[in-house]
Amino acid sequence: MKSLKIFCNFLVLITICFPSISFALETDCVVLVYHRFSDGEPKSTSTSPQIFKEHLAYLKENEYTVLPLKTVINKLQSKEKLPLNCVSLTADDGFLSIYKEAFPLLTEYQFPMSVFVSTHAIDKNYESMMTWSQLRDMTPLVDVFNHTVNHPHLVNLLPENLENEIHIAQDRISKELGVKDKYLAYPYGEYDDETYSFLESNGYIGFGQQSGVASQESDFLNIPRYSMSGPYAKMESFILKVKTVDMPLKNIKPKSMIISGDFKPRLDLVFSRPLTQYERDNFACYVSGQNKAKLEWSGLQSLVISVEEPLGVGRSRYNCTMPFKENGRYYWFSKLWLRL
DSSP states (O other): OHHHHHHHHHHHHHHHHOHHHHHHHHSEEEEEEEOEEOSSSOGGGEEOHHHHHHHHHHHHHTTOEEOOHHHHHHHHHTTOOOOSSEEEEEEEEOBHHIIIIIHHHHHHHTOOEEEEEOHHHHHTTOTTBOOHHHHHHTTTTEEEEEOOSSOOOOSSOOHHHHHHHHHHHHHHHHHHHOOOOOEEEOGGGOOOHHHHHHHHHTTOEEEOOSOBOEETTSOTTSBOOEEOSGGGGSHHHHHHHHTOEEOOEEEEEOOOOEEOSSSSOOEEEEESSOOOHHHHHTOEEEETTSSBOEEEEETTTEEEEEOSSOOOSEEEEEEEEEEOSSTTOEEEEEEEEEEO
């Protein structure tokens, strides 16, 4: 009895001294996004089937819990704990290689995946895309969700075009597969304020293509996902990403990714707790096509991130990291910008 009391007191002490360790790990899940499973072109959106198998083998051998995306989102929204080392697999577009190359490996390892499909290509029976029948064949291991009708950039669309792209795709998926969940992955990870508001008012969950970890504090209209295509699929990068932890942020401004006028956008971050001096000293942000971003700190809990040179046309990112308490692990946050 005395030993039990000492052990319980020890656990309480650990929780008090290191509250962020257990809490962060039990409210986080790393979501990965793939596209094609191929050794061919285009390299930028392809993942070698052999590399994908190595990803799955690593997850199994290192006792990661691979959960369906719907389970992850439900637990995050209801503030339930997640298992340690949580990962969820997704793939965008609906390429045939998902069925031919990825699905046999998912079956071998008994890992679930969620696939976001653009419905026009399926309805037209494009030879590079899966069919509705093949999508049905993959249930219940694979869930299917919305990636619009035509895979457009969801920016500057007329309201009726935006509504059709999203609602018609949702209706087709529901009719063919009985899917009721309103999950949408933004094509190219892009949206404007009108698209964001449309998803919000129509009860959708949105998924982006910016790096980061899904958590209870995530923006559920722009859940981060790590790309696992091209050079990002290498095992060194994969292992680093699946070990990351959500950056402890409580306020991020602006939410919008569209930049205009001043093409050197300022990003304001407020952390959910004061950082240690070590964390602040080792916090770093990198800018697409540039060097490190400029950091202007206000104490240990807020900062402004800016750049020296204007961002180029198209997508750019601020990728920020900070050491976690466990050696070799990092907090991670990414902000995606779009200059039209």
